Amino acid sequence: MERRTFLKCATHGLGILWAALVGIPAVAFLIDARNRPAAAGDFRSVGKVSDLEIGVPKQVIIRDVRHDAWTLHPNDVLGRVWLVRRDNDRVDAFTATCPHLGCSVNFEEKAKRFICPCHNGTFNIEGQRVERPGITNPAPRGMDHLECRRDPADPETLQVKYQSFIQGKDTPVAKS
Amino acid sequence: LKIKSRRLRFYPDAVTVRTWFDHRTGYRKLIDVLLIEHIPGGARWRYVWGSCLAFVFASQLITGVLLMTAYSPGDSTAWSSVYFIQYQMDFGWLIRGLHHFGSQMMVVLLGIHMLQVVIAGAHLPPREVNWWLGLALLGAVLGLSLTGYLLPWDQKGYWATQVATNIAGNQPVIGPWLQKVIVGGPVYGHQTLTRFYALHVAILPPLVIVLIIAHLTVFRRHGVTVAVRLQPADPKKDDGWLWPDQAFRDMVVSMILFGILVALVLAHHGNSIAPRDTSSSNQSTGGLVSYDSLAHAGRDGRGADLDAPADPSRPYPARPEWYFLFLFQLLKYFEGEQEVVGTVFIPLGAVLLLALLPLLGFGPMRKFGHAFGVLVVMGLLVAVATLTYLAIAKDRGDSEEARLFRRELETADELARRAVQLAGDGIPADGAVYLLRRDPLTQGEKVFRATCASCHSYGDQVRNEQAGASDLADFGTRQWITGLLREPDNPRFLARTKLTTMRNWVKRTRAKAKKDKSEKELEAEFDRIAGWLSAHPREPVPKEGDKGSFADGYRAFENHCMECHAYQGTGGGDTKAPDCTGYGDADWIRLMVMGPYLQSRYGSRNTMPAFRDLEGPDAEFVRQEVQQAKQLLLKDSGEGEQTEKKTKDIEGACKLVHLSDIDRELVIRWLVKDYRVIFGGDPITAPFKR
Numbered sequence: 001m002e003r004r005t006f007l008k009c010a011t012h013g014l015g016i017l018w019a020a021l022v023g024i025p026a027v028a029f030l031i032d033a034r035n036r037p038a039a040a041g042d043f044r045s046v047g048k049v050s051d052l053e054i055g056v057p058k059q060v061i062i063r064d065v066r067h068d069a070w071t072l073h074p075n076d077v078l079g080r081v082w083l084v085r086r087d088n089d090r091v092d093a094f095t096a097t098c099p100h101l102g103c104s105v106n107f108e109e110k111a112k113r114f115i116c117p118c119h120n121g122t123f124n125i126e127g128q129r130v131e132r133p134g135i136t137n138p139a140p141r142g143m144d145h146l147e148c149r150r151d152p153a154d155p156e157t158l159q160v161k162y163q164s165f166i167q168g169k170d171t172p173v174a175k176s
Numbered sequence: 177l178k179i180k181s182r183r184l185r186f187y188p189d190a191v192t193v194r195t196w197f198d199h200r201t202g203y204r205k206l207i208d209v210l211l212i213e214h215i216p217g218g219a220r221w222r223y224v225w226g227s228c229l230a231f232v233f234a235s236q237l238i239t240g241v242l243l244m245t246a247y248s249p250g251d252s253t254a255w256s257s258v259y260f261i262q263y264q265m266d267f268g269w270l271i272r273g274l275h276h277f278g279s280q281m282m283v284v285l286l287g288i289h290m291l292q293v294v295i296a297g298a299h300l301p302p303r304e305v306n307w308w309l310g311l312a313l314l315g316a317v318l319g320l321s322l323t324g325y326l327l328p329w330d331q332k333g334y335w336a337t338q339v340a341t342n343i344a345g346n347q348p349v350i351g352p353w354l355q356k357v358i359v360g361g362p363v364y365g366h367q368t369l370t371r372f373y374a375l376h377v378a379i380l381p382p383l384v385i386v387l388i389i390a391h392l393t394v395f396r397r398h399g400v401t402v403a404v405r406l407q408p409a410d411p412k413k414d415d416g417w418l419w420p421d422q423a424f425r426d427m428v429v430s431m432i433l434f435g436i437l438v439a440l441v442l443a444h445h446g447n448s449i450a451p452r453d454t455s456s457s458n459q460s461t462g463g464l465v466s467y468d469s470l471a472h473a474g475r476d477g478r479g480a481d482l483d484a485p486a487d488p489s490r491p492y493p494a495r496p497e498w499y500f501l502f503l504f505q506l507l508k509y510f511e512g513e514q515e516v517v518g519t520v521f522i523p524l525g526a527v528l529l530l531a532l533l534p535l536l537g538f539g540p541m542r543k544f545g546h547a548f549g550v551l552v553v554m555g556l557l558v559a560v561a562t563l564t565y566l567a568i569a570k571d572r573g574d575s576e577e578a579r580l581f582r583r584e585l586e587t588a589d590e591l592a593r594r595a596v597q598l599a600g601d602g603i604p605a606d607g608a609v610y611l612l613r614r615d616p617l618t619q620g621e622k623v624f625r626a627t628c629a630s631c632h633s634y635g636d637q638v639r640n641e642q643a644g645a646s647d648l649a650d651f652g653t654r655q656w657i658t659g660l661l662r663e664p665d666n667p668r669f670l671a672r673t674k675l676t677t678m679r680n681w682v683k684r685t686r687a688k689a690k691k692d693k694s695e696k697e698l699e700a701e702f703d704r705i706a707g708w709l710s711a712h713p714r715e716p717v718p719k720e721g722d723k724g725s726f727a728d729g730y731r732a733f734e735n736h737c738m739e740c741h742a743y744q745g746t747g748g749g750d751t752k753a754p755d756c757t758g759y760g761d762a763d764w765i766r767l768m769v770m771g772p773y774l775q776s777r778y779g780s781r782n783t784m785p786a787f788r789d790l791e792g793p794d795a796e797f798v799r800q801e802v803q804q805a806k807q808l809l810l811k812d813s814g815e816g817e818q819t820e821k822k823t824k825d826i827e828g829a830c831k832l833v834h835l836s837d838i839d840r841e842l843v844i845r846w847l848v849k850d851y852r853v854i855f856g857g858d859p860i861t862a863p864f865k866r
Contacts, residue, residue: 014428025267069256071603
């Protein structure tokens with residue numbers, strides 16, 4: 001091999017070696033967030049069943065331990081939940097996060113429906129997506145159901161297992 | 177012809193991506209400008225230093241931008257984010273380590289480059305402007321080092337940089353004003369970090385880039401300075417070119433430097449998260465290195481050091497980074513008003529002298545100028561090295577001061593290790609400084625000494641020969657309870673307390689067993705009680721016929737103790753002996769600390785003050801509550817001959833002493849050996865151990 005060619009190849013080779021030695025760890029560092037899974041929620045108390053009127057949705061907040069990179073919040077707000085009491089026994093819980101693009105869904109007292117103020121995602125009191133005349137409903141699915149139960153130690157207290165779901169899908173898929 | 181010219185315009189002849197792109201952008205011309213440089217006399221290894229500096233600086237830019245994606249400047253977040261980079265993020269230890277040691281390497285290379293330039297006489301006319309540009313680069317790089325040192329917001333950087341900014345504050349006339357502007361307020365805080373961060377990432381690096389471009393452009397104008405003996409006889413022959421002759425040499429030396437950097441990063445400079453386990457590391461060297469162990473090698477202490485979080489309330493033996501030690505040492509020779517000589521006049525004088533060097537290269541002075549330049553730069557480097565050596569030797573020496581310095585440094589290192597360990601469970605939102613301030617292991621004993629040690633001992637760790645109350649080392653453990661049931665008259669337990677009923681009962685029971693020759697049975701019974709109580713029982717009273725081990729222990733307790741002691745609302749007489757539900761656990765101790773006069777603790781027989789937070793919003797409520805408890809106890813004690821004494825006892829039983837909620841939890845956790853950080857806010861709690 002000619003000297004010049006050798007020098008060129010060696011210089012390029014060393015450069016590539018260095019780029020790999022720095023580049024691979026750099027990429028691993030940049031995509032490190034993949035190591036931080038969504039918190040696996042547990043049942044948390046949200047209030048008394050007797051505080052809920054049948055057929056009238058009530059918004060409550062869920063508190064839990066929250067990790068944010070290095071910070072640990074021992075008792076922080078994880079999210080908001082709509083509770084709808086159907087009858088004496090049954091209570092439905094929906095996350096207040098819109099399944100479209102994640103805005104916060106409000107309840108419209110008069111029309112008895114949930115409406116997202118961002119892009120008009122509309123849901124009936126059962127949480128199912130409904131059409132409104134003349135307005136497109138961009139929500140791909142109904143409001144996301146959360147698991148809801150009575151506290152085993154105190155049946156008067158309601159507990160909800162909070163979860164976040166991926167937006168924009170036809171069916172609810174929990175974030176991992 | 178028309179078609180041909182169209183073809184030429186849109187489709188270069190041999191269509192490859194390269195030719196197409198060059199046709200559209202002309203990038204090859206740029207590369208040619210960069211690479212085609214004539215080196216008279218040929219490529220030389222001695223010419224590599226400038227390129228090496230550029231290489232390390234490029235590496236600093238890359239690692240710096242990577243660190244920016246994870247660093248969070250702010251009083252309460254800076255340390256935590258650096259901790260997260262160093263110990264949690266994949267290869268964070270490597271990126272940070274390369275950046276940390278890269279900055280030191282730049283300083284070293286600057287010294288070498290400078291020396292090599294004066295030896296070659298490359299600072300002399302016509303290259304004097306480039307020498308000045310180089311000096312400006314030196315200043316900018318040192319500025320980068322200084323600002324970067326503070327960013328982790330650890331004790332080391334915090335206190336070392338205090339010195340630097342205070343020097344700025346000591347300058348005549350504008351000093352105090354200047355210091356306030358740099359620091360972003362009267363004392364260090366959020367804005368100190370945002371300012372230093374802005375300087376470090378947004379102002380100084382672009383300045384360095386501009387200066388490098390100028391430095392290179394001016395360099396190209398006059399070319400390398402070829403030593404006389406290397407000048408080719410025929411300038412047309414024996415020439416070298418930047419590409420690839422010199423570039424190869426530059427690359428080889430740069431890679432050697434990179435290897436040194438990696439070796440420095442791989443050495444153990446930091447604190448490992450867990451004590452290094454030699455047995456497991458022996459195993460891991462045998463097998464393949466896993467991705468996880470490589471990505472998180474910071475946890476084994478690899479990479480740059482991270483000191484404990486900056487804490488203005490905690491002293492630190494501050495020293496600047498090693499390449500500023502000479503300035504630190506220089507300061508020692510000047511006192512009071514003369515200090516400005518060491519902080520300003522001498523450093524400025526040295527810079528001025530350096531700046532004037534090229535001017536000695538005109539005309540007949542050139543030869544002298546050259547020699548003088550070498551002498552000055554060598555002299556300065558020797559002076560810097562000597563001062564640095566003196567500073568290091570002093571700290572490593574045998575003097576009282578040096579020993580104190582090393583002791584302080586050791587304490588600081590221990591705290592750094594502790595902080596890093598605690599951070600793994602999560603850092604309070606208030607900031608990493610609270611990791612140590614609310615660490616039961618290091619703070620609990622302090623609170624115990626200040627608050628409890630006037631009456632209690634804690635083994636040999638906190639010894640109080642006059643202790644009127646029991647020794648709380650291992651309180652509530654099986655061993656402690658067994659000891660109490662064996663020798664209640666030992667000063668470790670009840671000897672110096674007023675709790676005669678319990679003492680007498682133990683002695684009576686043992687004497688009776690001795691008489692009945694049932695000592696062994698009694699010992700077994702006591703052992704069952706100790707075992708059961710030391711598990712801090714809180715379960716409901718077991719049902720009749722329950723044969724479980726819990727029920728077994730409960731029966732022993734029921735048989736011997738429940739005449740006086742209650743458990744879950746049953747048992748207990750009117751002897752005012754403490755309730756044993758959860759005996760010795762954190763909740764039990766909390767009630768004892770906050771309300772020892774309660775019926776479930778020692779009632780009117782209590783002699784310990786109630787320790788409550790009397791500086792908070794509910795102080796008045798606490799006072800009234802205790803007052804009412806006192807009235808109740810007085811009422812219960814009834815009328816009789818001893819009323820006056822009893823009243824006095826009850827007054828004593830309901831004394832109040834201030835102890836903040838945090839301090840109380842610190843001492844409780846320290847007592848029960850639960851060393852998790854106490855998180856502020858509401859509620860005062862921390863998550864369960866992972």
